[in-house]
Amino acid sequence: MTAIRVDDLSKSYGHFSALASVNLTVEPGERRAVIGPNGAGKSTLFNIIAGQRLPTSGDIYVYGTKTTGLRPDAMWTHGLSRTFQRNQLFKNLTVWENVELACAARYRGWAGFAARRSNVSALERDIVDVLEQVKLAHISSAQVTNLAYGAQRQLEVALALAGKPKILLLDEPTAGMSPAETEAMLSMLSRLPRDITMLIVEHDMDVVFSIADAITVLNLGEVLADGSRDEIRANEDVGAVYMGRQRREA
Ligand SMILES: Nc1ncnc2c1ncn2[C@@H]1O[C@H](COP(=O)(O)OP(=O)(O)OP(=O)(O)O)[C@@H](O)[C@H]1O
Ligand SMILES: [Mg+2]
Structure with a gap:
């Protein structure tokens, strides 16, 4: 289709x-x-x-x-996920934390809360997968504000990918x-x-x-x-x- x-x-x-x-x-x-x-x-x-x-x-x-x-x-x-022309990142958080928020957004509401608690390792795997896909795994603990412009834009793609x-x-x-x-x-x-x-x-x-x-x-x-x-x-x-x-x- x-x-x-x-x-x-x-x-x-x-x-x-x-x-x-x-x-x-x-x-x-x-x-x-x-x-x-x-x-x-x-x-x-x-x-x-x-x-x-x-x-x-x-x-x-x-x-x-x-x-x-x-x-x-x-x-x-x-x-369907999109990236934006302007930056929409949490600048004071790390690369990992930004991707974590985006990945966790998939588990919403009470059912999501329960799923998230029992699925910490699944969530972590998702975060690692996304970071590897966008080639940012090696700087996952860096604060976004300290990233070069190009890496920030790669992180924007990561946030779009977090929604699978x-x-x-x-x-x-x-x-x-x-x-x-x-x-x-x-x-x-x-x-x-x-x-x-x-x-x-x-x-x-x-x-x-x-x-x-x-x-x-x-x-x-x-x-x-x-x-x-x-x-x-x-x-x-x-x-x-x-x-x-x-x-x-x-
Ligand atoms: N809100 C609006 N009100 C009036 N005209 C608009 C509005 N938004 C876009 N336009 C006009 O519609 C046309 C298409 O705009 P659009 O932004 O889609 O072009 P584009 O192909 O993305 O251009 P660019 O390569 O410059 O980004 C342009 O002439 C633009 O001025
Ligand atoms: Mg345009």
Whole structure:
């Protein structure tokens, strides 16, 4: 079954159309990037899928269930986790404590409290797993405020992974990073389990080509192209609009 289906989605702000009849499908295990120039509608699309914004019309389906209009915490119960562009970490706590809070959030209420008490070792295993996935196990006792920017952003991915998502939404995961930090993030993302479906909003083409296997190109709120990495690389419309390449006349 399709992991994410975006069906005829539109979003208007007054008379301005930020998204116009966007269709998109993401298959389980796929790593799909949504790219496009500034103002193309990438963040708008991302925020509607994640439940942060309501569409003007159209629907979102996650594993076949209509999730249009559900709030972000409800999306989480459908297996979808997102990272944010800005830092949302507890800066005075350690790396371990931040991941522990996120992992423990899965055990809610009285039933959760009982489960948590009898499951301390399961919780610890979860924390260790997540820290290893994001390559932060060696600095788990460091206070977040003392981490480099790149490591803080890796920790944001850790918090999203703590919910054991089937789908991970990443919003410009390498924005503002140095080349070395970007490389560390890309290597970490590319090693995540293949069964985690990823949707990545990004405008750095090098980042996109290194992790995505499928790409959707937005331009002025519409889907300009959709295809495999190689198809998009070879697409002349994409070259002309997005990469500033001259289009050859027929
Ligand atoms: N709350 C809003 N009110 C009015 N217009 C908005 C609002 N949010 C976004 N827009 C407009 O919608 C269009 C798409 O914005 P969006 O942020 O989705 O683009 P983007 O592709 O993420 O761009 P960037 O690469 O700069 O992040 C832009 O023209 C933006 O100005
Ligand atoms: Mg954006």
